[in-house]
Amino acid sequence: MCSKKYVISGDLQPIVKSVFKRMCLILYERRNSIIFIVDFVWQENSAGCESSDRVNLLKSEFVAVSEKNAELKKQVRELTERLRLAEQGKDQAQKQFLTLGKQVKPGPFGTVKGLRTNPTVVPDESVNPRLGKILEKVAVKRELIVGLANANVKEMLEVWFTNIKRVGITNYLVVALDDEIVKFCESNQVPVYKRDPDDGVDVIGRVGGNHAVSGLKFRILREFLQLGYSVLLSDVDIVYLQNPFDHLYRDSDVESMSDGHNNMTAYGYNDVFDEPAMGWARYAHTMRIWVYNSGFFYIRPTIPSIELLDRVATRLSKEKAWDQAVFNEELFYPSHPGYDGLHASRRTMDMYLFMNSKVLFKTVRNDGNLSKLKPVIIHVNYHPDKLPRMKAVVQYYVDGKQDALKPFPDGSNW
Numbered sequence: 025m026c027s028k029k030y031v032i033s034g035d036l037q038p039i040v041k042s043v044f045k046r047m048c049l050i051l052y053e054r055r056n057s058i059i060f061i062v063d064f065v066w067q068e069n070s071a072g073c074e075s076s077d078r079v080n081l082l083k084s085e086f087v088a089v090s091e092k093n094a095e096l097k098k099q100v101r102e103l104t105e106r107l108r109l110a111e112q113g114k115d116q117a118q119k120q121f122l123t124l125g126k127q128v129k130p131g132p133f134g135t136v137k138g139l140r141t142n143p144t145v146v147p148d149e150s151v152n153p154r155l156g157k158i159l160e161k162v163a164v165k166r167e168l169i170v171g172l173a174n175a176n177v178k179e180m181l182e183v184w185f186t187n188i189k190r191v192g193i194t195n196y197l198v199v200a201l202d203d204e205i206v207k208f209c210e211s212n213q214v215p216v217y218k219r220d221p222d223d224g225v226d227v228i229g230r231v232g233g234n235h236a237v238s239g240l241k242f243r244i245l246r247e248f249l250q251l252g253y254s255v256l257l258s259d260v261d262i263v264y265l266q267n268p269f270d271h272l273y274r275d276s277d278v279e280s281m282s283d284g285h286n287n288m289t290a291y292g293y294n295d296v297f298d299e300p301a302m303g304w305a306r307y308a309h310t311m312r313i314w315v316y317n318s319g320f321f322y323i324r325p326t327i328p329s330i331e332l333l334d335r336v337a338t339r340l341s342k343e344k345a346w347d348q349a350v351f352n353e354e355l356f357y358p359s360h361p362g363y364d365g366l367h368a369s370r371r372t373m374d375m376y377l378f379m380n381s382k383v384l385f386k387t388v389r390n391d392g393n394l395s396k397l398k399p400v401i402i403h404v405n406y407h408p409d410k411l412p413r414m415k416a417v418v419q420y421y422v423d424g425k426q427d428a429l430k431p432f433p434d435g436s437n438w
Contacts, residue, residue: 140369141275142326147252155217156251162197162215167254167269169196172241175204177260183414184260185214190422191264199244219244239347242337249325249333259319259403261410263417266400271377272322276369277329278355280321281378281403284314285386290375316355316372317380318348320403328368335366381413382406386434389420407436 130136149156162168169188173181181198188196200206200218209216241257248255256268272279284290292313300306323329335354340347359365375383379399385407388394402417404410409432419428 142277142324142328142369144325145250145252145327145330147325148250151250152247154220155247158197158215158217159248159251159253162195163253164195164269166252167195167256169193169256169258169268170199170241170245170248171196171258171260172199172201172244173205173260174201178205178208179411180260180414181205181208182212183411183418184258184262184264185209185212187264187418187422191267193264193267193269195269201240239340242333242340242347242351245323246330246333246337249323249330252325254322254324256322257320259405261404261414262320263402263404263414263421264400265398265402265421268322268378268400271374271400273371274322274324276324276371277326278316278321278323278332278368279371279373280316280318281373281380281401282314282375283317283380283382283405284375285380285382287375289314291372313356313372315348315352316370317403317405318351319405320378320401326368328366332366332368377401379403380405384417385413385429385432389429407432408438409436 159168171181171184185196185198196215198205198209198214198216200209200216203218206216206218208214245255245257254274256272282290290313292311295310295312297308297310298306299308323332332351332354336347336350339345339350339354343350354366355368355370357363357365376388376394376397377400379388379402381402381404384399384402388397398421402414402421404413404417407413413432416428416432419425
């Protein structure tokens, strides 16, 4: 508690007493519970009349204190209202309002749209100064493609960066997980970055398979976002045919390609569950969507995005789980008793521009009209024979070899 006492002389007592018998102002501040008390105490004038200057001084002090009192009352009202709003349970909408700005009145019917583009974080260059200097040189408009690679995917990596260069993309970076990839990239004039030693990452990075390495990205990407950069995360089993930055919306925290193979599975549909034993209520409506692909997504440097990375990385460090499954669970599961869902905005990429290999080999190559389209990227995620299919994609779309895709089955041989 903080207190301040003002002594009122005899000459001013009649004036002040006519206004205040006793004034006590209390200002609450929510977190620290600080209380300020301003008291006026009456004092008898035992020495007679004070000088005129002293009276004038006390009068001016009284005016100043009165003005201060009015200002403090205003602050009390504002802080009381903030306290009331903040204590309305776990009302995330109100908390977001307090963070983002003033409340607004809704417009006419049909014109109202909610927020979906969260503000970006303030860049923190102290997180990784060395990486920050690299990104300053590589990134364009504070965004870039990032791919992780170790020696196990060296041949695919070469197809990956060869086609990135051919398309004319300059803002890309390979995060090397071993020294061999560092040397390989440097010898091919490919921007490369190797993290500082980290036992928890390095072991997986050196010897891990495709899924194990894929799971590392959620830990590694955090620094990119903290530095204030948007990242188009890319597995290396992807062939670039156009510049993807020309086809992004950038209106959501996460913008991802889908594992869906048609409009329903890629963008969502109403799946009706039939349980005849329920009689009249036999039909239950469910909403379904095929998962986002955690090997190709654009992520903006926002608080929800960083929270997503933290959630996935934490779970993968404790569970034996597939990173793509965890990625989607954290993105889509709603809040419910015992669980607070992630409040991140998301967008599904165009399935024919950002194409998975099931769409290509099962549908597009067999359709006369769809086969004329030129995708932005082809992700060979549905097939284990990745390298030969990547090369065939290049032959078909770049070299114009019309029969390049024909030798491959729709699925795999096992």
